Amino acid sequence: MGTEKNKEGMILQYPLHPMLSRSYDILEPMFVRDVLPESGHGVLASREQWDALLDTLPDGARPVADRLRKKWNGRDGHESAPSDKWDELRRNLDILMGKANKGGGGGGKKAAKKLSSIDRIKIEQWPAKTVFKYCYPRLDINVSKMQNHLLKSPFCVHPKTGRVCVPLDVDTVDEFDPFDVPTLPQLMRELDEYEKTRGSRRTPSEEGDGGDGAATMEDAVSHEWQKTSLRGPFEKFQRQFLNPMWQELRREKRARAEEAAAATGDF
Template sequence: MTNKRERSEEDGKEMEADYEEGKTTESDAEMEEENSKEKTKTGNSQTDFSTELLAQYYSRLFPFEMLHEWLSYNPDACNPKAKANSTKTKSKTFTHREFSFTIEPFPGEEIYIRYQSFKDQADLTNAVLKRNPRKIDIGAVFSHPPKDHKAIQGMAKFAPCQRELVFDVDLTDYDGVRRCGCDGANICHKCWKMMGMAMKVMDQGLREDFGFDNIAWFYSGRRGIHAWVCDESARQLSDAGRSAVASYFEVNLGTDKDKNVGIHTPLHPTLSRAHKILEPMFIRDIIPEGKHGILAEEEKWTELLETLPQGAMTVKDKLLKKWSKDYSTAAEKWDELKRYLNILIGKSTDKKVKQNKGINAKDKEEVELWPVATVFRYTYPRLDINVSKMQNHLLKSPFCVHPKTGRVCVPIDCSNVDDFDPFNVPTLGQLMKELDGYDGEDVTNEWEKTSLKESFGKFQKDFLLPMWKDLKRAEKEEAEKMAAVTGDF
């Protein structure tokens, strides 16, 4: 087990000499054990990640300029001429930002260095190249530069001022409903679809219900996704406000022992919208044969029917008998199951099944909600809500590399999430081969010579540029308001 210790930046400096001598990978035995656990799921090997490959990635491919411009929130960043004359890139939104590094000075020992901050892009770049961190985390913008936090008297004076609203969804939290054979850190194409479902629900809710526009999604590098909501209104949210937004999306999805899902009739509009998004994907990616198969074989559909409310046991008995003799598809079974339930509660005029007019109100509500609850149990976002609640919570930096897979934490286009394949995300070994084999025209950034070009370039075009234009427009409107107040037109 890796031994982790947390240190401040000052403490971390004491380790630099040892770290420079300790740039080695995990022991052969540890690496072989890790490979045997994951090779069928992630393709991880020593050729995908090593300390040496990571150092090359930082020195040649890591988009320091892109990260710096983003976290500076400089409205002139979309205009190269204005940017050259702008001082906003040195604003407190960057210089007061907390970064943390996880370094491995010796094999098997990780040191977690918090409260680092940097005066500019060059300062950040130099620190990363010097320490070659296995992981970079990003935190809040503080009242003072985090590196000076020990000199600030009292935590009341050293406090977070702003931070993106962030969300973390991890497939480990779906272990109770994954029927593809994966659990823990293992993933496959079948269960990865659940991340696309979560992303679509969250993205639409954040945009339509809260009015946020500048939302960036990233692959975590292994088994999950992260969202960064970067609108100023989101960055200025208090901890209470963040908790309220996160709780808005939270639904009690039940457990293995308690299958009850915490929803009620009438459905809240956001849950009704989520159900419309999720049910088609539930039918396509959860119930069929070759997927999670919960309506594709008798053992699994029996397990599902056992979760019906007590008031619908007659439906269970009839369908178990019927399905044991027919060859209907999973989608047809789902439609038939819902039809039987609607007849049971009097929502259908179909005469094929006798209605139970004596069903009480409580049972009727449970039966009516069961199809929605079942869709939600398998598909609704399972948030690590603690990540979202507090300004000073750290989250892995976009564009860094997951050491267990060697894959880059690339941006994900939410509008095209169904086509995103985590197994096609480039690894460090692949990227270095692409650099060595490049034989094209000169480019501005070395990452343009690799398979990172599409995702990094799309992030610039579809996220950063629109965000910078929004910032510029807001700056202009604020200037006009001030001019109206002072009469300085």
């Protein structure tokens, strides 16, 4: 990943792979909306931040960086919105590469002739690299490398925070708060509280067939985690994803068995 101190950043092939081109089209509006303003990362919300961003421009775009730095550090910088600055930056890069003309004249094409092919590629890829740096989904290499890292098994726990990984509800993913998931100390308290308040009332599922048959789904407890706040996300995941998946797998297995029986005449 690129940083303020590393202009090169990630290495992208040229031209961009179609998947990355589509990703950029999807991510750039989110980048403008959620990363640039002060309410996000503030990348173009203050002088310190936009100076740092302009410093990541390739050397071939140095005239653009110098011109915009001078303009934004004056009155224009405080009057224009971060989204306007991004549009202005993109427009100036297009002019530099000859994709657009400055004021309708031919200045853009003249400037483009002075660029080497390497400079042109670096400048053309810079917006995508910048957007991907902040917005492109990625996995820590340690997830794959370390056997005790996250995503290895259900109910995995972050070793530093003690937070337990829970399935995401895709219908409400925008409302998900990663800091609101259960923690190990919280689960221990919930288990203790469950035993204090309900431990003496064994449910039919816990007693076997000795119940009166009036148990509800809320009462049915087969595992310790069902006594905690893990129950909601995991049972919903089981109900909406795992159970339908197993049903589909069983149907496929039955269909293959019937097909094999029909082929051999073994009914």
